[in-house]
Every structure is written in structure tokens, then in C-alpha cells.
Amino acid sequence: MPKLTSQIHQLEIPFEPDAEQVWKPCHIFNGSTSDNWVLSCHASALRQGKSPHRPHRHPEEEILLVLAGEIDLIFQDRPFSQGVKRHRLRRGQFVYYPAGYAHTLETLSEEPANYIMLKWSSYPIKKTPHMQFGIFTTIEGSSEVNEDTENGFSTHLMFEERTAYLRKLHCHTSILAPHSGYDVHIDHYDVVIIVLEGEVMTLGEKLRSNGVIYYAAGEPHGMKNLGETTARYLVFEFHGIHAGFGDRCRIWIRSLLSRLDDPKDLIEGLMRFVKRLRNYE
Numbered sequence: 001m002p003k004l005t006s007q008i009h010q011l012e013i014p015f016e017p018d019a020e021q022v023w024k025p026c027h028i029f030n031g032s033t034s035d036n037w038v039l040s041c042h043a044s045a046l047r048q049g050k051s052p053h054r055p056h057r058h059p060e061e062e063i064l065l066v067l068a069g070e071i072d073l074i075f076q077d078r079p080f081s082q083g084v085k086r087h088r089l090r091r092g093q094f095v096y097y098p099a100g101y102a103h104t105l106e107t108l109s110e111e112p113a114n115y116i117m118l119k120w121s122s123y124p125i126k127k128t129p130h131m132q133f134g135i136f137t138t139i140e141g142s143s144e145v146n147e148d149t150e151n152g153f154s155t156h157l158m159f160e161e162r163t164a165y166l167r168k169l170h171c172h173t174s175i176l177a178p179h180s181g182y183d184v185h186i187d188h189y190d191v192v193i194i195v196l197e198g199e200v201m202t203l204g205e206k207l208r209s210n211g212v213i214y215y216a217a218g219e220p221h222g223m224k225n226l227g228e229t230t231a232r233y234l235v236f237e238f239h240g241i242h243a244g245f246g247d248r249c250r251i252w253i254r255s256l257l258s259r260l261d262d263p264k265d266l267i268e269g270l271m272r273f274v275k276r277l278r279n280y281e
Contacts, residue, residue, distance in 0.1 A: 001030070001032040001037075002031045006203060007213075008212065008214075009029070009211065010208065013068050017047060023044060025043070025044050026045075033240070035189065035217065035239075036238065037121050037122050038120060043114060044115055051074070051105060055074060055076040055104045058100075060120055061097065061098060061164060061166075066090060066114075068113065070091075070113065071089050071106060071107050071108060072087065072089070073088075074106060076102035076103070088108070093135065097133060099121070116194065120166075136171070151180055151181075152177030153175070153177070153180055153181075171237070174233050176198070178225055178227055178229060186219065190215070191213075191235065192212070192215075193233050193234065194211070194212055194233060195213070196234055197231060198227060198231030201225075202224070203221060
């Protein structure tokens with residue numbers, strides 16, 4: 001698959017399916033990364049009383065975040081209290097599905113529900129335990145940063161666990177005060193950010209509520225809040241292949257060998273390989 005590079009996308013929420021549709025997906029990005037076979041993101045609009053598909057399973061891990069409206073999660077594997085296999089999800093709430101977990105959803109609100117989905121897969125790991133199915137709510141309290149918060153920036157950890165494909169899936173919410181930010185830096189893992197409130201500047205462009213940011217591992221990025229209101233956003237970090245340094249080197253070398261037919265691509269891949277060796281955590 002094509003290699004993903006850092007990018008931003010502004011979603012216009014709410015949006016509705018076309019007149020003849022009950023479900024409308026909006027593809028945002030889909031490709032390979034340094035540590036994942038595939039990492040994809042899409043947003044969807046789903047009409048009241050409808051489901052996009054029957055309960056199904058897939059090998060990818062998945063996160064679903066509600067941006068507008070209300071949905072019921074429908075489960076085949078996990079009954080809730082008194083045998084109920086549904087759970088209500090509202091704006092600002094999200095769910096993590098492990099690989100192979102049977103699920104679907106149905107819109108409950110009169111207006112079409114809008115939600116965003118992240119899916120990924122990579123080299124599986126046999127070690128246990130792995131992160132289990134979970135439902136989470138983003139912090140809805142005060143959107144202000146305390147005066148004693150350094151640089152007008154604060155974070156709240158939501159979870160950090162090993163998964164079937166990641167040595168660590170990390171999630172936190174961040175609050176960025178007006179006229180604050182952090183300098184350009186490089187992370188050695190993929191990052192996806194969803195802007196919940198306010199407006200930020202990154203990768204040379206402005207992004208407001210319901211904006212999606214992807215930072216590729218090894219690519220420089222920073223963020224500023226140039227506005228007059230506090231910005232709040234949700235961050236997912238995909239800390240890739242759980243294998244040791246030697247296993248990662250073998251994977252990188254295998255990737256380089258696959259580029260032999262394209263000398264330019266091979267040289268670029270070799271340069272990235274050397275950079276990873278220098279920056280390996």
C-alpha cells in the first residue's frame with residue numbers, strides 16, 4: 001500500500017448521506033506506515049434506525065469516535081447487564097474494538113450520526129495480556145488551562161496498553177491555551193489527533209473542531225493555538241512493532257529489499273532506515 005505522510009483534513013460536521021443512501025462513508029487516509037501494514041481513517045454518516053452492516057469481525061483493531069448524534073453499539077461477543085447486547089454512545093465518546101471482535105452499530109438520533117473510525121493491523125504478537133474491548137469518554141469538564149500549567153499546555157492520560165499489533169496504544173486528551181503551543185519535534189511512532197474544540201495551527205495550516213491530523217513517525221511537526229479560545233483535542237499514539245530491535249531491523253531490511261526495482265525509492269528507504277537506527281527508542 002502507499003506509504004502515508006503527515007497530513008491534515010478538515011471534516012465538516014454534521015454531514016448527511018445522499019438522498020438515496022442510508023450510510024455514507026468519507027475516506028480520509030489509507031496506507032502503510034513505518035510500523036503498520038495498514039492504518040486507515042474514515043468518517044461516516046448514518047441515518048436513524050440504520051446499520052452500516054450486520055455484526056461482523058475483521059482482523060484489524062479499530063477505534064470509533066462519535067462526532068455528532070447518538071448510536072447504539074451492537075455486540076455479538078459481549079452481553080451487557082441482563083443480557084442486553086447494546087450500549088449507547090454519544091458525542092465525544094469512543095470505543096476500542098480488539099481484532100476479531102464481532103460488532104456493528106445503529107443510529108438512534110433523529111439526525112444522522114457522524115462518527116470517525118481508525119483501523120490498523122501489523123505484525124501480530126503472541127504475548128499476553130492484550131488490551132480488551134473498552135468504552136471511553138473524552139474529558140468534558142473545564143476547557144481552561146490553569147495559570148501554573150507550563151507553557152499553557154496540559155494533558156490527561158486515558159489509557160496506555162499493549163494490543164495484538166502494537167507494543168503500546170496510548171491515548172490522551174490535550175488542552176492548549178490561546179497563544180500557546182509546542183516546538184517542532186519528531187516522534188518515532190505514528191500519531192492521529194482529532195480536534196474537539198477550538199482551532200490549532202500545524203503543518204502550515206489551520207484546523208478547527210472535527211479536524212483530523214496524522215503525523216507520520218519520523219516526520220517533524222509542532223502545534224500552535226493562535227486563536228483567542230482554548231483548543232482541546234484527542235491524541236492516539238501508535239507505538240509500532242512489539243518485537244525487539246533485531247526483529248525490527250529484519251523487517252526494515254525486508255522492506256528495503258522490496259524496493260530494488262526502484263533505485264530512487266530504495267535510496268529514500270535506506271535513508272529512513274538509517275534515521276530509525278539512530279533514533280530507535
